Amino acid sequence: MKFQSLVIAFFAVSHLMAQEHTHQSSRALEFPNIPGYTTLKTDLHQHTVFSDGNVWPNIRVMEALRDNLDVISLTEHIEYQPHKEDIPHPDRNRSYEIALKEAQNHDLILVHGSEITRQAPVGHNNAIFIEDANPLLVDDAVNSFAEAKKQGAFVFWNHPAWYAQSPKGNPVLSDFQKERINKGELHGIEVINTGDYSEESLALALENNLTIMGTSDIHGLIDWDYIEKGHTRPITLVFAKERTVESLKEALFAGRTVAVFNSLLVGKTENLVPLLNASVKFEKAKYIDNTTILEITLRNVTSSDLIFENQMPYTFYSSSPVFTIPAGGTKTLQIKTLEKIMDLTLKLKALGAYVAPKEHPIVSWNIRLEE
Amino acid sequence: MKFQSLVIAFFAVSHLMAQEHTHQSSRALEFPNIPGYTTLKTDLHQHTVFSDGNVWPNIRVMEALRDNLDVISLTEHIEYQPHKEDIPHPDRNRSYEIALKEAQNHDLILVHGSEITRQAPVGHNNAIFIEDANPLLVDDAVNSFAEAKKQGAFVFWNHPAWYAQSPKGNPVLSDFQKERINKGELHGIEVINTGDYSEESLALALENNLTIMGTSDIHGLIDWDYIEKGHTRPITLVFAKERTVESLKEALFAGRTVAVFNSLLVGKTENLVPLLNASVKFEKAKYIDNTTILEITLRNVTSSDLIFENQMPYTFYSSSPVFTIPAGGTKTLQIKTLEKIMDLTLKLKALGAYVAPKEHPIVSWNIRLEE
Amino acid sequence: MKFQSLVIAFFAVSHLMAQEHTHQSSRALEFPNIPGYTTLKTDLHQHTVFSDGNVWPNIRVMEALRDNLDVISLTEHIEYQPHKEDIPHPDRNRSYEIALKEAQNHDLILVHGSEITRQAPVGHNNAIFIEDANPLLVDDAVNSFAEAKKQGAFVFWNHPAWYAQSPKGNPVLSDFQKERINKGELHGIEVINTGDYSEESLALALENNLTIMGTSDIHGLIDWDYIEKGHTRPITLVFAKERTVESLKEALFAGRTVAVFNSLLVGKTENLVPLLNASVKFEKAKYIDNTTILEITLRNVTSSDLIFENQMPYTFYSSSPVFTIPAGGTKTLQIKTLEKIMDLTLKLKALGAYVAPKEHPIVSWNIRLEE
Amino acid sequence: MKFQSLVIAFFAVSHLMAQEHTHQSSRALEFPNIPGYTTLKTDLHQHTVFSDGNVWPNIRVMEALRDNLDVISLTEHIEYQPHKEDIPHPDRNRSYEIALKEAQNHDLILVHGSEITRQAPVGHNNAIFIEDANPLLVDDAVNSFAEAKKQGAFVFWNHPAWYAQSPKGNPVLSDFQKERINKGELHGIEVINTGDYSEESLALALENNLTIMGTSDIHGLIDWDYIEKGHTRPITLVFAKERTVESLKEALFAGRTVAVFNSLLVGKTENLVPLLNASVKFEKAKYIDNTTILEITLRNVTSSDLIFENQMPYTFYSSSPVFTIPAGGTKTLQIKTLEKIMDLTLKLKALGAYVAPKEHPIVSWNIRLEE
Structure with a gap:
């Protein structure tokens, strides 16, 4: 009884310790x-x-x-x-x-x-x-x-x-x-x-x-x-x-x-593909002036690095076809669409994901480009 | 009895996990x-x-x-x-x-x-x-x-x-x-x-x-x-x-x-001063050519940052009189001895150390310089 | 003339390079x-x-x-x-x-x-x-x-x-x-x-x-x-x-x-003291329940680490009297005021600062505490 | 003539600056x-x-x-x-x-x-x-x-x-x-x-x-x-x-x-495959006790991260089939060989490397296991 309040008090002690700065990533x-x-x-x-x-x-x-x-x-x-x-x-x-x-x-x-x-x-x-x-x-x-x-x-x-x-x-x-x-x-x-x-x-x-x-x-x-x-x-x-x-x-x-x-994700196709679809958001899509090179930024909203390989008929201007969007980070692609298009189907194979042994899902995003 | 060996086996599992690289500082x-x-x-x-x-x-x-x-x-x-x-x-x-x-x-x-x-x-x-x-x-x-x-x-x-x-x-x-x-x-x-x-x-x-x-x-x-x-x-x-x-x-x-x-060290003078004395090692002491400026490197062999303030009659060439030797690291001082000397008494106040309330120890090292 | 536009174009190239993430602190x-x-x-x-x-x-x-x-x-x-x-x-x-x-x-x-x-x-x-x-x-x-x-x-x-x-x-x-x-x-x-x-x-x-x-x-x-x-x-x-x-x-x-x-700052008293005064902001001052220990957070709004030593009649609860507020960071002090006060004069010696050879400025802040 | 020695002197100045520690990775x-x-x-x-x-x-x-x-x-x-x-x-x-x-x-x-x-x-x-x-x-x-x-x-x-x-x-x-x-x-x-x-x-x-x-x-x-x-x-x-x-x-x-x-490497097959072959060294290959699971450590001796995908008939115990050996680092694989073998042909597709558009090289290493 005498010690009833001790637990709280002890924890308070450790919270008191002044923090100069925390190093925890x-x-x-x-x-x-x-x-x-x-x-x-x-x-x-x-x-x-x-x-x-x-x-x-x-x-x-x-x-x-x-x-x-x-x-x-x-x-x-x-x-x-x-x-x-x-x-x-x-x-x-x-x-x-x-x-x-x-x-x-x-x-x-x-x-x-x-x-x-x-x-x-x-x-x-x-x-x-x-x-x-x-x-x-x-x-x-x-x-x-x-x-x-x-x-x-x-x-x-x-x-x-x-x-x-x-x-x-x-x-x-x-x-x-x-x-x-x-x-x-x-x-x-x-x-x-x-x-x-x-x-x-x-x-x-x-x-x-x-x-x-x-x-x-x-x-x-x-x-x-x-x-x-x-x-x-x-x-x-x-x-x-x-x-x-x-x-x-x-x-x-x-x-x-x-x-x-x-960075490993394993699931049935019907679960894993929607997850990957929701895991990438798009920012700032526009053509580089006087070119047919479309610049688009992909944001990975998950805590896993996402590794992709290009599966489109278009090639990239300034990225390897295999690329990583770091957890919580972005990757900007320049896509050579050869002519100006209004709708892009971004198609990527998810190399860190498996829907069956040795089988990676392919994920598509339909992106309406602004004029 | 049937499970006698389970503890060992479970721990083995966690050691098996392949490490790409460790982040632990x-x-x-x-x-x-x-x-x-x-x-x-x-x-x-x-x-x-x-x-x-x-x-x-x-x-x-x-x-x-x-x-x-x-x-x-x-x-x-x-x-x-x-x-x-x-x-x-x-x-x-x-x-x-x-x-x-x-x-x-x-x-x-x-x-x-x-x-x-x-x-x-x-x-x-x-x-x-x-x-x-x-x-x-x-x-x-x-x-x-x-x-x-x-x-x-x-x-x-x-x-x-x-x-x-x-x-x-x-x-x-x-x-x-x-x-x-x-x-x-x-x-x-x-x-x-x-x-x-x-x-x-x-x-x-x-x-x-x-x-x-x-x-x-x-x-x-x-x-x-x-x-x-x-x-x-x-x-x-x-x-x-x-x-x-x-x-x-x-x-x-x-x-x-x-x-x-x-970086806080507290002890009686007779314990703290010998500790600080042993905590700093010296490397590469020599005069800069054509000068009376002695360059000497101090190594902190402890896991605590050591904060010192110069207490010598000599001033420093390229350091604040208050300086830190990081844990396990080095700090090079240039000391203006005004004439070439054979024996240096390096004298520093340890600002992170206390031998009494508000009282920092002063530590001296006698360093024999090579010709 | 033919190359008039080259400089701009070349710089554009280097900006095109997609950034996965920057490492620059x-x-x-x-x-x-x-x-x-x-x-x-x-x-x-x-x-x-x-x-x-x-x-x-x-x-x-x-x-x-x-x-x-x-x-x-x-x-x-x-x-x-x-x-x-x-x-x-x-x-x-x-x-x-x-x-x-x-x-x-x-x-x-x-x-x-x-x-x-x-x-x-x-x-x-x-x-x-x-x-x-x-x-x-x-x-x-x-x-x-x-x-x-x-x-x-x-x-x-x-x-x-x-x-x-x-x-x-x-x-x-x-x-x-x-x-x-x-x-x-x-x-x-x-x-x-x-x-x-x-x-x-x-x-x-x-x-x-x-x-x-x-x-x-x-x-x-x-x-x-x-x-x-x-x-x-x-x-x-x-x-x-x-x-x-x-x-x-x-x-x-x-x-x-x-x-x-x-972290070294050198100036005349009339310049350095106002700078140090403006360099520290205060957050969240309040007494710990049922005590006369005042908790107050100091924010360093400069890009220099600031090293201080307590100069008050009061001692600290959970900090060395010598402490650093990291650049852009905070430090929380617990100050033993012995009785509850309405106005605190925080008084610190700035160990990284000099107003004359070997002379550190002492800086005071008058802080009105809320009830 | 009067300034003949100035360049050297100026550079010397900047080298004099005492380094507490360097942050350069x-x-x-x-x-x-x-x-x-x-x-x-x-x-x-x-x-x-x-x-x-x-x-x-x-x-x-x-x-x-x-x-x-x-x-x-x-x-x-x-x-x-x-x-x-x-x-x-x-x-x-x-x-x-x-x-x-x-x-x-x-x-x-x-x-x-x-x-x-x-x-x-x-x-x-x-x-x-x-x-x-x-x-x-x-x-x-x-x-x-x-x-x-x-x-x-x-x-x-x-x-x-x-x-x-x-x-x-x-x-x-x-x-x-x-x-x-x-x-x-x-x-x-x-x-x-x-x-x-x-x-x-x-x-x-x-x-x-x-x-x-x-x-x-x-x-x-x-x-x-x-x-x-x-x-x-x-x-x-x-x-x-x-x-x-x-x-x-x-x-x-x-x-x-x-x-x-x-981490992108591009070359003709006859150049890129020998490079990749030389880029990975092997350490500590042995079977886990009482199993047919071969543990082997791969060291990447290059400054590029190397991304691989397993191409062997054997599966891995504790790694995704897609894995990275970080630049200068190691990756330990556990390979399920199903029976104890004396010679392993490690076969990997290099996902960061190209020998032709969209074509990754496949690299093999023949490893003689000790008994």
């Missing part, structure tokens, strides 16, 4: 909405001291706010509790409850989740939108999945290519996964986990109509595993009707996602 | 040894989830390694356990024990410590080099201090100027502290805590011959509270006969310390 | 006006190919625009013409005339000047506000100075401490300079030239009431001699009634200047 | 030798005050040294002399002669050159390895080319796509160029000029077996047109038998070049 993730949908930035695979992570749940909330995420889920291993000697609490919902208190003070959506973990072929799987993690803790994984379904969970297979369980890194569906899919108990698959992108997992996603996921799977600190290495954390962009838990859930079941890690 | 703290002593970089006031901190103890070890520290102590509040519902373990030594496992794999000394926390005038105090934290948890602070002494602890008063307990920020010794000092139960005082330097606390240190301490008092992440703001964590440099726990303890009791925060 | 010099005066940023000592410099005069105009200067003067050696074989033009006004064409397209004042150059004791001197450089080119320096006076020139002694002419670096006035001063033919003195600050020259300025000057004396490129080394070019701030050549001239004769190089 | 261009040839970094199209440039020739030498070039040529317009009023010298070799004095003090090859300039269709052309520029100054361009041939010059067509002469930016060979090629009077073509890459010019080079050139065409400062924008100057890499003028000339006539601008 911006790490806020930014992606535009697409027509008809709000784009939610999510990281739905994370750990804390309540399983084998190294931080208290509130740190995960604060990391998410620094990264400008909309949604997170703490997905503790319910079966694997290396800190059990010190944190013996039998309730597997504690991590969620503690984080919820922190998240409620901020504009961050917290989704209740849990990891279901076994050796291969079951492997690791995340169930999110659960109501109670405790009933998932049963011996037979089949029963865990059944319980998750009963709770209405969205379930995805974590890092299928993980070499500790798949020494060749080329996952295939086992009977277990096939049965889960058939029973409507497995809905998504991580195509990006940590910094690892698996073309094989992408193929599985497309063949089995699973939702494409990207997650950080963070155990330590986002700052150490990503930021100080010059990376951004892997995330899943979810295209939801509204910024609510219900809309998020609908969108995940409907497969409306793009997985993102640095 | 060096945060390693560096300070030279001084004649007769090894300089130990210590942070002896830190918290984890085992009191009101937000990380598992292993994170504190990893932070210390990144900062190139020699010694840390985790000083949990034994009386204040906001996470008790989830971490009910009655043994107040757990934080130390867990960190010890992590530290033993590295070249880092871990000192067993504990915080003794009361409202003013007792305030907050750290006892380090203890054997068992549990007996310190008694109602009367007097008995806590007595027990600490019994265990041979070195005890220091934390942030006496902290405005939550000292609303004017000007601490004085209460009868409690006076009695502790008289009984040999209080040996040091924080002059720098978080980013706060207190001249009043420095005055108390000098008047009562208390050891001068600087600590981070970290609850969250060193990266967020210091690194991303362009700061280094506050530390205490301890001048020990050897790099051992025993020598460290001897040196702390003997008062051989300098507290450091960024 | 801001080099624009910024200093505030002071009460009653407009602050003009000037560099009045520069060379081009028309004497012993290495660039065409238009480059000097473009450099000045990048550095955000208000006024420049090209002060060619009239007697020293190492490129005479290729540039034999006998008219010593050509450099001015060519630069004038470039400057007229921009908001930059160009002052006609010339250097008068002899061996010691005459040394190097700049005459500015001249009408015609040619009559200055006479054998006897005495006559050159007389002609400069006839034209109404403001004349200043360049780098008196330059070791090529003053091997001890400690200039004294010769009979020549004394006579020039007595005759009203010498009005100023460089206290900063290139990166060299001379306390001896400052003493001469004060003893003889000469105007304090700072100049780049550039021969090569500002980018190489200053910018890429992390320096800003040395300049003279002139406090003029208006932003006109006439006001500039009046101010220089009246001695209203401060010489600046990086 | 490295701009030195680096490219490896290829089997059988020394790689010479050249910029063979530059201007000074002796035509329509803005600097004295010595600045071009100093720029080249900063950029780590091996060879430069100053190619003044002989017909276009906007500074003629001030620089009336009738000898068109002066620029070369002055630069030669500066270059001789350094390890830089200076090639004597000149620009032959007319309106379209003749356009702009550079003749290098000339003996005397004056005889090239004749009314009829046909005669200029004939004279250049007589002197043994290597001649290349400058910026054929330049919109001031080619408003659509799509150059074709006129009868004039065809005749010059047939007569052996035109040997090369700029495919990169300033920042402009022309696919049309590349097509002309390949169709007519012209040597591929890249040049800065600098008139102002390399620092302003390139460095401060984050660019490197455009250059031509020439693969010569030795580092001599004769070998350089032989290599240019033989067409052994690659044009480079930032």
Whole structure:
């Protein structure tokens, strides 16, 4: 009781420290909405001291706010509790409850989740939108999945290519996964986990109509595993009707996602192409005097560098056909249209994006030029 | 049991992530040894989830390694356990024990410590080099201090100027502290805590011959509270006969310390002057042809910027009398000696250093010039 | 004739080059006006190919625009013409005339000047506000100075401490300079030239009431001699009634200047103190709840880092008494006023500034605190 | 005579300026030798005050040294002399002669050159390895080319796509160029000029077996047109038998070049593929324990970022198939070889390189793995 006010006071101390200037380069993730949908930035695979992570749940909330995420889920291993000697609490919902208190003070959506973990072929799987993690803790994984379904969970297979369980890194569906899919108990698959992108997992996603996921799977600190290495954390962009838990859930079941890690974007064509379309804005289009060379400035409104290759019949005047628009920056193209035109169809291949293994999307923008 | 190997495997995953290039600017703290002593970089006031901190103890070890520290102590509040519902373990030594496992794999000394926390005038105090934290948890602070002494602890008063307990920020010794000092139960005082330097606390240190301490008092992440703001964590440099726990303890009791925060260095004259002397090395001293202008390069071998003001009878040719040698960098002076001399006494006032409130040390180097 | 349009076309080419992003950190010099005066940023000592410099005069105009200067003067050696074989033009006004064409397209004042150059004791001197450089080119320096006076020139002694002419670096006035001063033919003195600050020259300025000057004396490129080394070019701030050549001239004769190089500012008390006063703005002053600790944010509106030391009876809560407000940045102080006050007299010693050899100005700001 | 020593003294002054620390990021261009040839970094199209440039020739030498070039040529317009009023010298070799004095003090090859300039269709052309520029100054361009041939010059067509002469930016060979090629009077073509890459010019080079050139065409400062924008100057890499003028000339006539601008590399297959082969070195290849995932580190030994796309039958474990090895940096790949192999053929498409319009080279490296 005597110490009731101490937490607040201690935090105040650290805020008091006068800042001469901050050196932090911006790490806020930014992606535009697409027509008809709000784009939610999510990281739905994370750990804390309540399983084998190294931080208290509130740190995960604060990391998410620094990264400008909309949604997170703490997905503790319910079966694997290396800190059990010190944190013996039998309730597997504690991590969620503690984080919820922190998240409620901020504009961050917290989704209740849990990891279901076994050796291969079951492997690791995340169930999110659960109501109670405790009933998932049963011996037979089949029963865990059944319980998750009963709770209405969205379930995805974590890092299928993980070499500790798949020494060749080329996952295939086992009977277990096939049965889960058939029973409507497995809905998504991580195509990006940590910094690892698996073309094989992408193929599985497309063949089995699973939702494409990207997650950080963070155990330590986002700052150490990503930021100080010059990376951004892997995330899943979810295209939801509204910024609510219900809309998020609908969108995940409907497969409306793009997985993102640095400049790599992976998604189904119907999701990735609209995202890329919305990611580039146009400024200052006009012909250079006395020429048929059209000068146009492209602005990248995302936090990912976007790498493109020209796919138009026209060549460029002062750029390589392969070019990058830096995150949040611009690139000015001069396009040799050979005659003055009123409508330009800018057509670019997105070299950092994949809609299938080895397949880049081609994106077109119709631009009405002013006279 | 089935998951015994999981922790290792998960960490391996994150190391696998291919690094294109790292953006981390060096945060390693560096300070030279001084004649007769090894300089130990210590942070002896830190918290984890085992009191009101937000990380598992292993994170504190990893932070210390990144900062190139020699010694840390985790000083949990034994009386204040906001996470008790989830971490009910009655043994107040757990934080130390867990960190010890992590530290033993590295070249880092871990000192067993504990915080003794009361409202003013007792305030907050750290006892380090203890054997068992549990007996310190008694109602009367007097008995806590007595027990600490019994265990041979070195005890220091934390942030006496902290405005939550000292609303004017000007601490004085209460009868409690006076009695502790008289009984040999209080040996040091924080002059720098978080980013706060207190001249009043420095005055108390000098008047009562208390050891001068600087600590981070970290609850969250060193990266967020210091690194991303362009700061280094506050530390205490301890001048020990050897790099051992025993020598460290001897040196702390003997008062051989300098507290450091960024470019601020605070210590007793007998400790700070030798440190500054050792912190500057000399390169390339020679006269400019046909002149009596001596060119000499000074190298700062510490991780603190060093700010000096010329105190010689000679003026400079191409520098302001007030100049900075950046951390790890050099500054070339041209000194107008008016005639060619064989021995230079370089004499500088250290503007970033204090040996008493408002009092900067003056440092001299005798430099034998080659012909 | 056929090529009449080529120059424009060539420049257009280089502007066409699409910029992905620029890496240039801001080099624009910024200093505030002071009460009653407009602050003009000037560099009045520069060379081009028309004497012993290495660039065409238009480059000097473009450099000045990048550095955000208000006024420049090209002060060619009239007697020293190492490129005479290729540039034999006998008219010593050509450099001015060519630069004038470039400057007229921009908001930059160009002052006609010339250097008068002899061996010691005459040394190097700049005459500015001249009408015609040619009559200055006479054998006897005495006559050159007389002609400069006839034209109404403001004349200043360049780098008196330059070791090529003053091997001890400690200039004294010769009979020549004394006579020039007595005759009203010498009005100023460089206290900063290139990166060299001379306390001896400052003493001469004060003893003889000469105007304090700072100049780049550039021969090569500002980018190489200053910018890429992390320096800003040395300049003279002139406090003029208006932003006109006439006001500039009046101010220089009246001695209203401060010489600046990086964080070094040198001027007479009556000029430097008002400049420092105007250089710091205040934001967000309020007491921390339940304390008598006043938190106040200081903003440095100049392009020089400002280094201060506390001179108040009050101590600071979370800052060293010696602190820097970075160029264009802020520093938040917490001041222990011991009781709540309505008016604060903030009093600081400016450690990067000199009003006399080894003498820093003390600056006070009276701040009315809101309730 | 009196001033004989002044130039040296002035330069000494600027070197005296004490450097606290330099902020210049490295701009030195680096490219490896290829089997059988020394790689010479050249910029063979530059201007000074002796035509329509803005600097004295010595600045071009100093720029080249900063950029780590091996060879430069100053190619003044002989017909276009906007500074003629001030620089009336009738000898068109002066620029070369002055630069030669500066270059001789350094390890830089200076090639004597000149620009032959007319309106379209003749356009702009550079003749290098000339003996005397004056005889090239004749009314009829046909005669200029004939004279250049007589002197043994290597001649290349400058910026054929330049919109001031080619408003659509799509150059074709006129009868004039065809005749010059047939007569052996035109040997090369700029495919990169300033920042402009022309696919049309590349097509002309390949169709007519012209040597591929890249040049800065600098008139102002390399620092302003390139460095401060984050660019490197455009250059031509020439693969010569030795580092001599004769070998350089032989290599240019033989067409052994690659044009480079930032991360864009353009050359004939037989030149570009060996360059890319030599540009990547391999470190630390080994299988991850208990897997068939081969970890291998690639080092880019050039000053250009290299952008690649995987072309192997194997997929990657932790990288996008499209990846960049930063200039001078490394990238670690994990390759899923599915079984342990002893020889790896690493096969990558170089997305920043072109061997023909829109055609990227594919590069293979055979790597013997240790057991």
